[in-house]
Amino acid sequence: MNSYCAATYRCYDEKADFDKKALGIAVGLTVGSWTDLPEAKKAEMERHLGKVLSVTVHEPSGPEKTASDRYADITIAYPDANFSRDIPALLVTVFGKLSMDGRIKLIDLSFSPQFISGFPGPKFGIAGVRNLLGVHDRPLLMSIFKSVIGHDLAALREQFYLQAAGGVDLIKDDEILFENPLTPIEKRVEACLQAAEQAKRETGQELLYAVNLTGPTFGLLDHARKAIAHGANALLFNVLAYGFDVLSELSRHPDIKVPIMAHPALAGAFYPSAYHGIAANVLLGKLMRLAGADLVLFPSPYGSVVMPREENMAIKEVLLTEAAESYVYSGSSSANNVQTGAPAGTSAVASDSVGTPAGTSGRSAAAAPVLPLKTSFPVPSAGIHPGLVPLILKDFGDQTVVNAGGGIHGHPMGTIAGGQAFRQAIDASKSGIPLQDYAANGHSELQAAIQAWGSKG
């Protein structure tokens, strides 16, 4: 049986024949040409031929719509036989040349079981990270260093201690902290984990420190080994600056015995445009989980650097759904008219279902989980203060990491109180108590935070 991965594109065009365009993609990005092949060759090439699975045209309507709003969502199935089981091969196949072909955005990807079998996925996942921390009954709390560049080890250690003492579960490096003479990775790890030990004597809490893994690509593995040898218990990684495959290589390597936290640096070069790029749920959702990120940061819908809420929710679904998307396209359907040479538009739209949740798949698609991988922690970031915690938990549930920088360091009573205020806000939310009531009931740190930044629940 043939096996296929599928890509969905949103294509804008004022007057294109989208069925014809879809067929052009399905043929052009796979076998190259079809109608001029001899019949005997067609039988042989059939297993390499892309298939048009669906074309849904949205004609502009309503008073404010113009011809330039006309678009179609096109889903194409690409035979696994055409590419190796790595993310660069998949992306180059489905969106290499096509990314440059007019107004077109990659809005979804579905992986076949065969393709995904090449990916171990997150090594720890949500359950593994929780086990390391011994925290199973609440969202986690993460803190970001306030400023790191130009500071020495003593300053970092002090900052680390103040964050840890407030009760945070994870602390991450700033993503712009690279190898430097003041705070090289192995010394930074040692100094910060000493501070973690000091705080643990007071809080009793475990803590993960995601140290920024940087430098030349071919040296990353050795660099990570060095950090881990010096005690690093988590890594931060700027995935998009290195490519998804580097994350995939690191996460699957046996020497990387710690969780990897994916930073979204550069993601804004891909996802915000309606007309170009790669949608956030693919970029920061599916591909991050596939590549093995245990935690994934992305811009929250709450703060200054924002992403629309629905995009946040799409990322969440992709990271958290355990038996996620169903996709099996067997290639046995005759719905694709490239086989008959019939004019595009007559029968090119297949009824096969792609990317639907397991159990609700369409007629020709069997229901099979295709992200049989550990789940990844969604970490909505930027602009988070304690008053937002009820809203975050309403949107994300317990399986999330509340992540704050200024909302901790900028607390009127200091950094330790900043962490405490967040923990109080989490406790209140978990107990279903309005923040104001909980704050008024002897939780002065939360009280001060609400006075400073307000409250949403």
Added chain:
Amino acid sequence: MNSYCAATYRCYDEKADFDKKALGIAVGLTVGSWTDLPEAKKAEMERHLGKVLSVTVHEPSGPEKTASDRYADITIAYPDANFSRDIPALLVTVFGKLSMDGRIKLIDLSFSPQFISGFPGPKFGIAGVRNLLGVHDRPLLMSIFKSVIGHDLAALREQFYLQAAGGVDLIKDDEILFENPLTPIEKRVEACLQAAEQAKRETGQELLYAVNLTGPTFGLLDHARKAIAHGANALLFNVLAYGFDVLSELSRHPDIKVPIMAHPALAGAFYPSAYHGIAANVLLGKLMRLAGADLVLFPSPYGSVVMPREENMAIKEVLLTEAAESYVYSGSSSANNVQTGAPAGTSAVASDSVGTPAGTSGRSAAAAPVLPLKTSFPVPSAGIHPGLVPLILKDFGDQTVVNAGGGIHGHPMGTIAGGQAFRQAIDASKSGIPLQDYAANGHSELQAAIQAWGSKG
């Protein structure tokens, strides 16, 4: 003396105070905060502080302009002291978080001499590629396989021979040809180079075959070694699917003794939007040359997959200019008002020149070449037929590669004639003879091509 790299952004905002925004970037992406630092600490942190070099606001004007067209070009200098000498560190610093901050596009980058000293650049460059081929007096001609997926070695060998026999200088793999049982890289190299030898006995020409280097990142070096051991004399690489640093690692490695051709697959996810992403001259120009690409493909302005001509010309300039951009910002200027705490907008705009050609730099900037690297061949691609050659040479001059696929394979007289028609078009253009005249003078292959596709000169 402090040393800085600089980034220029185009920021769209209907009502922002762009001077304030620039200052926020300069401080926020370097030391984090400034005004609340103690004076003693400021002296120590000064060398890590970003500087606003220029803010040029474009207010909307004219009948069709709306407030949403309001933008500013902002140039920020980032101290080299803040990041390691690799492309991921630079990109994460200048456009990591910032890429997600509203409508903002990275439109230029300037490298300090100190930063660029970490990069050997292209190992061969234009002169080196020409030496390998022994061709110094004309643009090169490249051919692309017509279809490769699903074809066996014999079919590839035959296709290769037909291209080579027509007189092309380079043949590249399709970028979507990955490791597969039919044509694994080492056998593909051997079969195709046998075909090259056969053609050489007829044409007397040398030929480079850029074989597609694919697969897991940490295995690329070994994979390339294997290909080279089997005779590969050039590599094709999907740079953006792997990250610029992987190209940089490969190109500088002593075992990679062959030119590297950079494919622009996925580039359309970055450059086409006016509001987001990374401009083509940075993405496919400066960063490709910095990372060591000997040849760089990009969508031509002539064909179906198009890029505006001015963007093509910007890429060309960046790839070809030998003593390219001048940029030295010493940090000694007091023009940046973060030092005084004066309100933004009063003196924040420095007069320092960034990214201007050598010799025309501004008052505070010394003229120094900062791309002291070999030049890279620009390869405008897609939609090229022989009739376009005079136009290509007018736009790009001799230091370019004329690159065709359908324009060779689709020739009415066959693939060999397709290559010959291009060589005739190049000869005619070099001699200043109109194509029609040259074709009519006994060059039937060119004649047939012009009849099929027309002519622009």
